[in-house]
Amino acid sequence: MIFKKQKGLPAQAGVSLIITFFVMIIILSVVLSISALLYSEVKVLRNIGNSVASFYVADSGIEKVLYYDRQVLPNNGSICSSDQDCVSSPYVLCSNGICTIPSSRGICTIFNTCISDQTPDAQGDRSIYCEPIIGKDCNGETVINPTGGCDPETCENCSVSFNAVFNRNYDKRNYCVTARVYPNADRTFSIFEINSRGAFSGTKRQIQAITATKSQ
Numbered sequence: 001m002i003f004k005k006q007k008g009l010p011a012q013a014g015v016s017l018i019i020t021f022f023v024m025i026i027i028l029s030v031v032l033s034i035s036a037l038l039y040s041e042v043k044v045l046r047n048i049g050n051s052v053a054s055f056y057v058a059d060s061g062i063e064k065v066l067y068y069d070r071q072v073l074p075n076n077g078s079i080c081s082s083d084q085d086c087v088s089s090p091y092v093l094c095s096n097g098i099c100t101i102p103s104s105r106g107i108c109t110i111f112n113t114c115i116s117d118q119t120p121d122a123q124g125d126r127s128i129y130c131e132p133i134i135g136k137d138c139n140g141e142t143v144i145n146p147t148g149g150c151d152p153e154t155c156e157n158c159s160v161s162f163n164a165v166f167n168r169n170y171d172k173r174n175y176c177v178t179a180r181v182y183p184n185a186d187r188t189f190s191i192f193e194i195n196s197r198g199a200f201s202g203t204k205r206q207i208q209a210i211t212a213t214k215s216q
Contacts, residue, residue: 033204072109099114110179157181179193179195191210192210206213
């Protein structure tokens with residue numbers, strides 16, 4: 001019997017193909033790993049930008065409350081040009097052309113700028129919309145003493161909470177503010193506490209400001 005040797009590829013002929021396949025798998029794994037890292041970095045950078053925007057949105061809430069507390073004092077509607085025009089106690093200070101109470105705080109009048117359609121009135125802040133939350137803070141919890149103690153003439157024990165949206169049709173930046181003024185345990189100091197939470201593109205930042213002044 002005669003055996004003929006079959007001609008063909010050597011035994012190592014498929015090794016190159018296998019090596020090439022594994023090299024391609026390694027390269028693909030490296031590329032995918034780098035892509036995942038780059039995507040994570042881009043996401044982190046985007047979140048940092050949104051976080052900065054949220055911080056400044058929250059800061060706007062703080063500034064709004066401070067503005068009202070210091071500038072929008074309770075008034076009797078009397079037009080004045082100087083303190084001499086305000087002779088009706090306790091409205092003896094001429095502030096922004098209106099007779100006001102010098103020793104009071106504006107936080108107790110902050111909701112006076114909001115009317116039934118939840119937009120600022122003619123004498124209020126025109127830059128934002130105002131949505132009062134009666135009895136609830138920014139976390140949905142009941143505000144301690146939300147209305148009692150908010151006497152504009154004294155304003156010594158008051159809590160207010162409200163939302164504001166910068167642009168409803170664009171980026172919907174918004175903040176939620178809870179502000180309180182209350183006496184300490186022995187009533188020697190008046191504590192003024194502001195908590196403002198800003199939101200932008202799903203990112204939120206919160207700012208807290210607390211001051212204490214000696215009671216008169």
